Ligand code: AMP
Ligand code: ZN
Ligand code: FE
């Protein structure tokens with residue numbers, strides 16, 4: 067079982083990297099990727115907790131914005147964690163999330179919803195990439211809303227009047243930085259982040275020109291028809307097809323291993339990194 071997309075307390079997941087590793091071992095996952103939002107800060111703990119027979123793929127999920135303002139998530143896997151340019155890109159992104167969070171809080175507060183930056187900081191694990199799920203947790207604590215899910219439905223979704231974007235690289239920039247750092251780049255849940263838009267092979271070609279290696283197809287946010295459409299696009303563009311859980315601990319319903327990557331696809335993807343970086347003990 068190969069699961070190439072999971073989150074921990076280094077971003078908006080609720081399990082620490084150690085808990086994630088232990089749960090993935092229990093779930094029988096053989097190859098697990100840790101892909102926190104805009105951060106590699108969970109890597110070292112994950113490496114320490116790793117035990118046979120599982121192998122670990124170090125990665126990150128980079129939030130990007132197209133020039134048209136569409137939010138696109140790019141999974142970077144197997145890159146050199148010491149690469150300065152890539153780490154600078156991630157750290158810029160994390161920095162801009164703080165004023166962005168303040169703006170969302172101001173908009174909510176101006177509408178009479180009692181929430182402060184301190185409330186959000188109180189529920190954000192130290193060092194974690196701050197995101198809307200933490201704001202949701204703070205709203206749950208304040209009994210404004212019952213759950214993360216309800217917070218997103220009512221207040222925090224991308225179309226909400228309280229939604230604010232943060233500065234982010236373009237998907238092409240993120241892909242080329244990941245490749246320059248020796249890693250491989252996979253577009254995460256493309257239809258979930260662009261829902262409602264008509265996506266075509268032409269939309270993907272500029273990502274392919276930037277170095278895109280794969281498309282995450284099997285993901286809970288994609289319908290069967292969407293999976294078929296993405297499979298056609300991947301085949302046409304000779305891209306690798308992945309599947310993954312996008313596990314967030316109890317922050318989301320997604321269960322570890324609920325969607326998986328085929329071993330042959332993984333073998334192809336892994337071979338495209340500039341060094342053999344899969345960690346095993
Ligand atoms: P942000 O990066 O701050 O814009 O927040 C986006 C994150 O919110 C994504 O990683 C999603 O996993 C998470 N998210 C989106 N919808 C929901 C939901 N309904 N429940 C919990 N988390 C969600
Ligand atoms: Zn998330
Ligand atoms: Fe995502």
Ligand code: FE
Pocket residue numbers: 071073127254312
């Ligand atoms: Fe994710």
